[in-house]
Amino acid sequence: MEDRHSAPGEEKMNFYEKMRIVCMAIPEGKVATYGQIAMLCGKPGNSRQVGYGLKHDLAGPDVPAFRVVNGRGELSGAIHFRIHGLQQELLREDGVDVLWNGNIWRVDLKKCGWKTTVEEAERFQRLFAKMAK
């Protein structure tokens, strides 16, 4: 039982459902980090679960997983796409510059990172609360 310990009125939507909402909101031409998504889901510190969820398709189909990179702008999940090189290609189609540094593909977060505010994060929390009602 999952919400065995939840108090009355407490959040009922699970992490991966929230992940889907947040990922779908990443603007075209921008990228988000695992930590940023975890935070927007109301779970700062759960960045590893974002990667886990994407790897196992727990956020549902057609989520733009290719727009998710690590905190240094590296395409650390590229290896896990069905087709080799797919993430780079999709980002390029998005208009994002992807560079090979001799070891791993990366993007410039300063330039194409999705900038989110605390207000925006709070708006997501209210949305989740409403959806779980």
Add this chain to the structure above:
DNA sequence: TCCTTGACCTACT
């Protein structure tokens, strides 16, 4: 339960 594994993160060199 305890232990290991990871599409991670920050701080520090």
Add this chain to the structure above:
DNA sequence: AAGTAGGCCAAGG
């Protein structure tokens, strides 16, 4: 720039 150390935490064995 790139590498390391320590921390993080859900999942699965």
